[in-house]
Amino acid sequence: xKKIFVNGYGSxxxxxxxxxxxxxEISVVGIGKYSPDEKVSEAISKGFDVYVPxxxxxxxxxxxISGSIESALDKSDLVIDASPGGHGYKNKKNLYEPKNISAIxxxxxxxxxxxxxxxxxxxxxxNYNQALGKHHVMQGSCNVTGMGRILEPLRNKFRxxxxxxxxxxxxxxxxxxxxxxxxxxxxxxxxxxxHGDDVKLYFGKDAxxxxxxxKVPTRQMHLHxxxxxxxxxxxxxxxxxxxxxxxxxxxxLWTAKGTKDIRDCAQNMGFHFVDTNMIHxxxxxxxxIGDTVQMMYSDDQTGIVIPENHMLMQAxxxxxxxxxxxTHTESIFHMNEKKQKLQEYFAKQ
Numbered sequence: 001x002k003k004i005f006v007n008g009y010g011s012x013x014x015x016x017x018x019x020x021x022x023x024x025e026i027s028v029v030g031i032g033k034y035s036p037d038e039k040v041s042e043a044i045s046k047g048f049d050v051y052v053p054x055x056x057x058x059x060x061x062x063x064x065i066s067g068s069i070e071s072a073l074d075k076s077d078l079v080i081d082a083s084p085g086g087h088g089y090k091n092k093k094n095l096y097e098p099k100n101i102s103a104i105x106x107x108x109x110x111x112x113x114x115x116x117x118x119x120x121x122x123x124x125x126x127n128y129n130q131a132l133g134k135h136h137v138m139q140g141s142c143n144v145t146g147m148g149r150i151l152e153p154l155r156n157k158f159r160x161x162x163x164x165x166x167x168x169x170x171x172x173x174x175x176x177x178x179x180x181x182x183x184x185x186x187x188x189x190x191x192x193x194x195h196g197d198d199v200k201l202y203f204g205k206d207a208x209x210x211x212x213x214x215k216v217p218t219r220q221m222h223l224h225x226x227x228x229x230x231x232x233x234x235x236x237x238x239x240x241x242x243x244x245x246x247x248x249x250x251x252x253l254w255t256a257k258g259t260k261d262i263r264d265c266a267q268n269m270g271f272h273f274v275d276t277n278m279i280h281x282x283x284x285x286x287x288x289i290g291d292t293v294q295m296m297y298s299d300d301q302t303g304i305v306i307p308e309n310h311m312l313m314q315a316x317x318x319x320x321x322x323x324x325x326x327t328h329t330e331s332i333f334h335m336n337e338k339k340q341k342l343q344e345y346f347a348k349q
Contacts, residue, residue: 001025002317005051005076007032007069007091009039011175011302012106013082015273016309017048019332023310025318029076032069034083036060070095078102078317080309089115092136102134104312107141107305111201121201123148124311125248128322131315139309143169143213143222144198146299149250149279151203153243154228163229163291164208169195170223171215172301176263176274178219188215221259222299227292234293237286248326249278249307250297251339253346256282259298265345269338275303276338283348307333 002025006017009031020026030049033040034056040063043050049066052059057068066072073079079101081088085108096103105117118138122131125148131137140148151165171190174181196211203209228234244250256262267274278300285296307329314325330336 001027002077003027003029003075004313005029005032005069005072005079006082007079008082008084009033009043010082010084011177012305012309013080014039014043015275015302015306016080016082018046018272019306019310021047023328023332025328029072030066032072032083033060036063070099073099073101076101078104078313080104080313082106084108086115089117092117096136102316103136104309104316105136105138107139107144107198109138111138112197121198122308122312123152123202124308124322124325125149125152126202128311128315128325131312132319134316137312137316139305139312140198140202141195142299142301142304143171143195143224145304145308146222146224146279146297147195147199148202149247150224150226150244150281150295150297151199151209153247153250154240155203157243158230158235161230161232162208163231164210166227166229167196167209167211168225169193169211169213170225171213172218172220172222173215174219175302176219183217183219185217187217189213190215218259220263221301223259223296224299225294225296227294230291230293232291234288234291236288237283237293237295240286240288240293240295241281241283244281249304249335249339250281251276251278251342252281252283253342254283254348255346256280256298262298262342262346265342266338269341269345271338273303275306276300276342277303277307277333277335278339279304280342307335 006013051069051072054068088105088109109117111121118136173183190213193213281297287294310329311325314320
């Protein structure tokens with residue numbers, strides 16, 4: 001049995017650790033917390049040991065703390081770093097490398113420049129095998145992960161028939177849990193969004209992918225608008241949908257009017273954290289005109305990267321094949337069951 005420490009207990013950390021405790025091959029050492037707040041009590045009430053920085057132990061005197069983060073790392077085989085963006089690199093240099101412990105980092109970090117946490121940005125659909133035996137790997141952000149689930153099947157099917165991909169990311173302003181984060185009444189343009197460059201880290205630096213991004217005042221998922229241009233006449237929408245019929249983590253929905261419809265459905269069906277953990281192709285919006293296919297799909301923010309972290313962990317710790325890793329992740333997350341429920345609920349009338 002492998003021992004995992006989750007350093008951070010925000011939107012990502014709280015989700016990851018809740019699934020890890022259901023994995024019979026994993027023992028959760030505990031979670032790392034940096035601020036003495038209600039999240040500490042929440043984690044303890046759920047049965048998790050809480051560890052804090054050694055120099056902050058006195059700040060947590062009102063809580064039943066299990067020890068320092070440094071001591072937790074000493075008994076861990078791997079750490080999943082779920083700290084705020086930018087802190088992962090500091091943790092790598094100050095904690096993980098000195099203790100020679102493997103680590104997974106989240107989308108707020110970088111694989112480029114002087115503060116790179118890894119030379120690999122992971123997407124299970126594209127480069128799973130490259131993570132085998134790696135000690136430091138970055139998991140892509142929710143938008144970057146979602147694009148991989150759509151782009152790679154399209155590329156595998158049509159290959160050199162595709163001239164270019166143009167993607168407009170309509171991003172949510174804040175996560176559902178981030179109630180302290182004010183949603184501004186504005187549509188914010190993102191200058192030079194990192195998402196395209198991130199995708200090209202696994203898609204290929206010369207890939208004909210062009211990305212623009214805006215942020216809108218909602219907490220209900222991201223929406224991607226993708227135009228796929230072909231050398232000749234574009235495939236029919238039905239041909240596009242067929243590619244994703246058996247694709248992991250991609251649901252094909254016909255009657256969802258918006259992202260909140262999907263989130264409400266997930267809540268009514270009792271999905272954990274009200275997450276679907278997947279991409280939802282809005283099939284009624286897929287069109288084929290001349291040489292171009294336009295499609296829209298929504299991306300389950302935060303939730304989509306949780307099963308990806310689980311698969312990455314298996315590659316790094318167990319050296320499993322993609323097929324075995326996929327099977328084990330499915331046994332924990334039940335993605336196919338959730339996909340079927342969503343597709344039945346939003347079926348074509």
